[in-house]
Amino acid sequence: MKEGGLGVPTRHPLDWKNPKFYDEDDLNTELERVFDICHGCRRCVSLCNSFPTLFDLVDESSTMEVDGVAKSDYIKVVDQCYLCDLCFITKCPYVPPHEWNVDFPHLMLRAKANKFKRQGASVRDKMLSGTDQVGSLLGIPVIAQTFNTAKRLATVRKGMQAALGIDSDAYLPDYQSKSAKKQHKNHQTGVTSVEAVGRTRGKVAIFTTCLVIEMNLSSSMI
Numbered sequence: 001m002k003e004g005g006l007g008v009p010t011r012h013p014l015d016w017k018n019p020k021f022y023d024e025d026d027l028n029t030e031l032e033r034v035f036d037i038c039h040g041c042r043r044c045v046s047l048c049n050s051f052p053t054l055f056d057l058v059d060e061s062s063t064m065e066v067d068g069v070a071k072s073d074y075i076k077v078v079d080q081c082y083l084c085d086l087c088f089i090t091k092c093p094y095v096p097p098h099e100w101n102v103d104f105p106h107l108m109l110r111a112k113a114n115k116f117k118r119q120g121a122s123v124r125d126k127m128l129s130g131t132d133q134v135g136s137l138l139g140i141p142v143i144a145q146t147f148n149t150a151k152r153l154a155t156v157r158k159g160m161q162a163a164l165g166i167d168s169d170a171y172l173p174d175y176q177s178k179s180a181k182k183q184h185k186n187h188q189t190g191v192t193s194v195e196a197v198g199r200t201r202g203k204v205a206i207f208t209t210c211l212v213i214e215m216n217l218s219s220s221m222i
């Protein structure tokens, strides 16, 4: 079986309609299988925090193998994945069509879906992922200014950390009451349509340039 090639990986659709998709035992079996391959490979250690978390769990376990890691700790690896897809697209030699069929991001997505089905999402996760709603609320003029001032106060940040789990040292952007579209409306040129200029004259331009150079060379030699 070919591995480590430069070919485009084959991505199979996520089998989310299969009843086994939400079967916890089936998921843990697949997590253990893939984690074991990753533990033997460790190529993705520098990509994100999922892999160091996994390898630390393995190295600190009693057997120093994946079978020594508690299944309840698998979620620690899953929580660190932000689904960038780099491990699948750029690193892994065991992606389909390889027979080991490793699609780490899809497996993390399945585990996240399972967690959401069992536990739902925290207030913090809903807020941080609901950018449209938060942006609409905090974009109201008085609220935007109030929030931008309040978020600089240490007591407010401590309160947000306690209530929402948002680290008090985390960077929070300023909210704007004027959207980018409103801010840049004066930058519009008034051009509402574009017209094709016709055939390119590139070849003619190159020919003319060569002719001029040749004429200059000829005249300098006379």
Ligand code: SF4
Residues within 6 Å of the ligand: 047, 048, 049, 050, 051, 080, 081, 082, 083, 084, 085, 086, 087, 088, 104, 105, 108
């Ligand atoms: S898809 Fe997840 S596990 Fe893979 S590199 Fe990105 S963050 Fe890490």
Ligand code: SF4
Residues within 6 Å of the ligand: 037, 038, 039, 041, 042, 043, 044, 045, 051, 087, 088, 091, 092, 093, 094, 102, 104
């Ligand atoms: S995703 Fe692939 S390349 Fe990355 S550690 Fe696992 S087996 Fe190795």
